[in-house]
Amino acid sequence: MIGRIDVHQHMVPAAYAAWLRDHGITAPGGRELPEWSPALALExxxxxxxxxxxxxxxxxxxxLGDDREAATAAREFNEYGAELVKDHPERFGLFATLTLPDVDGAVAAAAYALDDLSADGVVLLANSRGVYLGDPAFDPLMAELDRRGAVVFVHPAELPGPAAPGIPPFAADFLLDTTRAAYNLVRHDVPRRFPGIRFILAHAGGFVPYAAHRLAIALFAETGRDLDLILAGLAGFYFDTALSSSPAALPSLSSFPPPGHVVYGSDWPFAPELAVSYFNEPIAADEAIGRNARVLFRRLEGVSS
Incomplete structure (x- = not known):
């Protein structure tokens, strides 16, 4: 059996779930908060x-609207994750959560997580209270992450607008949200200006591999930059397979980015195990996808071999 490195697996500590419920959040993205524990994850x-x-x-x-509360929560849950990694260094890693749109708080949280907690990278939402990654307001954070050569996992959030009735955000809006973030990152030339950052886009980058040339033409019309360079910027991300390694999606996902840029993701526990198994089946024999993330996390180089 392949020993995969899963770049898209979530933790839902009991204290975090209780904190969200205290704020009236019980189904983020349209999915009920799932049962989670380290033991269930390992199983x-x-x-x-x-x-x-x-x-x-x-x-x-x-x-959730308060900078100070966000800083306190980020520290608490990042420290929880770091302890979990310390207890199971070969089984778990940590993408530390930050405090965007509070940029100063995010810079401080990133420094603490990467320097003191030895986090493997950070997770950033595609949009933070309506401000998308790539926005120049976030450049101080990008500079800090670039200086550290950080891995940044880009995860969708709910769109900055009402959901369509009957369509849960995770089903379609999440894909658009990630696509918007990728577009805005390339629009503002973030991958070229901050080349030390390695970005992973969740869910195969939303629509990016499938619609890349359409996106690139729009960026060319706006910016006048070389079309091939725009396409290279879009292709230069890493793309995880979470809920996206279907026979319909794999041809675009496999052919668009450079070799080695497709990495494994499960999206458990928000994706139930039945869904994880369903999307694992088409890539069951593809050992490279399971191991490609080793280049991003050198401490794990021998784990999945």
Whole structure:
């Protein structure tokens, strides 16, 4: 069985779930908060051939409107994740959560998580209270992450607008949200200006591989930049397979980015194990997808071999 490195697995500590419920959040993204524990995660990983999971908080993260509360919550849950990694260094990693749109708080949280907690990277929402990644207001954080050569996992949030009746955000809006973030990052030339950052886009980048040339033409019309460079910017992200390794999606996902840029993701526990198994089946024999993330996390190089 393949020992996969899972870059898209979430933790839902009991204290975090209780904190969200205290704020009236019971179904972020349209999914009820799932049952989770480290033991349940390890059992799932053993059944699904996952050697190591890089854990992250999912949407809505920790910024619910108050900068100070967000900073306190980020520290608490990042420290929880770091302790979990310390207890199981080969089985878990950590994408630390930050406090965007509070940029100063996010810079401080990133420094603490990466320097003191030895986090494997950070998770950023595609939009933070309506401000998309790539916005120049976030450049101080990008500079800090670039200086550290950080891995940034980009996870969708709910769109900055009302959901369509009968369509849960996770089903379609999440894909658009990630696509918007990728577009805005390339529009503002963030990957070129901050080349030390390695970005992973959740859910195969939303619509990016499938619609890349359409997106690139729009960016060319606006910016006048070289079309091939725009396409290279869009293709330069890493793309995880969470809920996206279907026979319909795999041809675009496999052919668009450079070799080695498709990495494994499960999206458990928000994706139930039945869904994890369903999307694992088309890539069951593809050992490279399971191991590609080793180049992003050098400490795990020998884990999935």
């Amino acid at each position: 799932l990983m053993d059944r699904q051939g996952i050697a190591t999971a890089i854990l992250s908080l999912s949407t809505p993260g920790v910024h």
